[in-house]
Amino acid sequence: MTLRAALCALSRAVRPGGCGGLPLSRTLQVCGATIHASHPRQGSTYTPPPARYGGRHTVTLIPGDGIGPELANHVRELFWFCCVPVDFELVNVDSSLTAEDDINNAIMSIRRNGVALKGNLETNHNLPPSYKSRNNLLRTSLDLYANVMHCQSLPGVKTRHRNIDIMIIRENTEGEYSSLEHESVPGVVECLKIITRVNSLRIADFAFQTARQNGRRRITAVHKANIMKLGDGLFLECCKEVASGYPDIAFDTLIVDNATMQLVSRPQQFDMMLMPNLYGNVVSNVCAGLVGGPGLVPGANHGEHYALFEAGTRNTGRSIANRNSANPTAMLLASCLLLDHLKLPAYAHMIRRATLSTVTETRMHTADLGGQASTSDVIKSIRNAIQSTGPLTQSI
């Protein structure tokens, strides 16, 4: 851990009210004993975002468009049902407005709460460039530099490839998504792709720390440095530099077009993949498609201070909105990642187990997985699974 991060963690630990109001010496001891963290910067002195009243966390909830609102409701109801100590601060963002007030309110709310769960916000790409993608604004303003997606084959889900287990780390703020474009001459548009040393080192470091913490043995960097020699060349150089500090983790590189070809023929060869923004977009969608589609994979966006959880492939699902046919799995698994982040592993485990068993054992599948079940059928099945394991829940 860097000196700066260590000092931050220490200052958090000595803040009055530390870990649930325990005396200072006990706090440090308790925090020191919590080793396991999925977030690499936290290590043994990490404290989760401060709980508000009586041990309950407040989390920003942005329903989004399309299937977002209905899935957000399901998450809220399920959390209530399981007595999860989380209160959602609902922030609606109307993506049809050109003013940025809504999204700025959302950003302020996330700065306040430290953590958020969101659905995808639609971007009307026919609007002029002054209207920026709301999702992108969130990510860049909060500096959520790392996007993590874990794609795993699930038993019971029919796919062409089996035994896939790939963790994708994608740089989330720069690269092709810098939104710096200009029309120098009428009819000629230039779009800038920015790669910086600082961000490349940062994401590489994040990747290697995450790999270590999750027992990953190999990282493959995906690039196009044969064509973009300076840009992707810099990215590769930074990855190699960081890799040299982690001799226990193997590191290799692959050109993006070859990577996609390998993914559709033999995806089992990959362990963890690391890449800049646009290739991350392509690779994560390919992998999500390989394991069963957008309804199954959750995504996490991590920054130094904030975390944002959502469905991995960021689809609005406009065509299936309000038909009670969306697959809630991705959103529910994202909420479990949220609970992990808040250090509520028991609740996370409970909901995750029930959700996964509904997909893999009960095989209650929505239309995207080839089944006939509705969203509410799936939710009911999950509630039954939770109820049957015995913990105290509200009555069904």
Added chain:
Amino acid sequence: VAMAGNAWRSMIHTVTMIPGDGIGPEISSAVMKIFEAAKAPIQWEERNVTAIKGPGGKWMIPPDAKESMDQSKIGLKGPLKTPIAAGHPSMNLLLRKTFDLYANVRPCVSIEGYKTPYTDVNLVTIRENTEGEYSGIEHVIVDGVVQSIKLITEDASRRIAEYAFEYARNNQRSSVTAVHKANIMRMSDGLFLRKCREVAETYKDIKFTEMYLDTVCLNMVQDPTQFDVLVMPNLYGDILSDLCAGLIGGLGVTPSGNIGANGVAIFESVHGTAPDIAGLDMANPTALLLSAVMMLRHMGLHEYGKKIETACFDTIRDKKVLTKDLGGNSKCSEFTADICRRVVDMD
């Protein structure tokens, strides 16, 4: 060409053949043998392309190669090696610049007999090949900050869109999908999209749709049958065309064509030179052969194209004489001979 169908078909057409490096010469001669067996009206003019420095210090292809291509307008090319630190740009890049090869066309059709997890793939990727992210313009702004410039122009976008719709019409394709990321790259991909929409207005018989790059990737690996013709800028095209090649079995069985201005077209195999098996009679000529079939179709010689393609697919489906990369252990010459035999038997 304003010639009556029969007259055109009975004419002998000159095609510039660039064998290439590594396994290039052997697969080229395999293709020529098969064409001979099929009695295709093609006369081959072999040329080599190596970079030479012309007057003024600019790198160029040998003048006899250029002359031959300018005359024949059609070329068939094997794999060319790209030497590192040779001081000159890659040969493929030189060819692209010399003949303004603006469209890269890759039809991806599942090969019956060569099993992949994906069956029933039947789509075409049309990729803009001159600008976009591959403009090669990069700068170091300050130490540690690099910018790469992606260039999208109105003319290039219109040209590729027009080609895509023309191709769809000429090959009985029902829809064209523009692949973009205009939600993020509003101006550049927005311009590309606008041009595609404009061109779509003049081709009302072809259905036009737009789809985000990530959605295409997501849907492509789940159900590739929903796609027909895809048109896109350079980088997305590079990634998607290789993704689709992976769906049908890899670069060893994928044909490719490059269309240039002034009616020039160069068809090529996109795999590497495979120096480790060069000269050992182990190479698989399928990619170059299917590219040659694509060439025949481009030239309007559909029956010859169909004949040779059917023979090739039959040989692969039969599985008796397959090269090593297709899962057999026959020689290249045996594979070629089998196809020649089938072609002759068809007459």
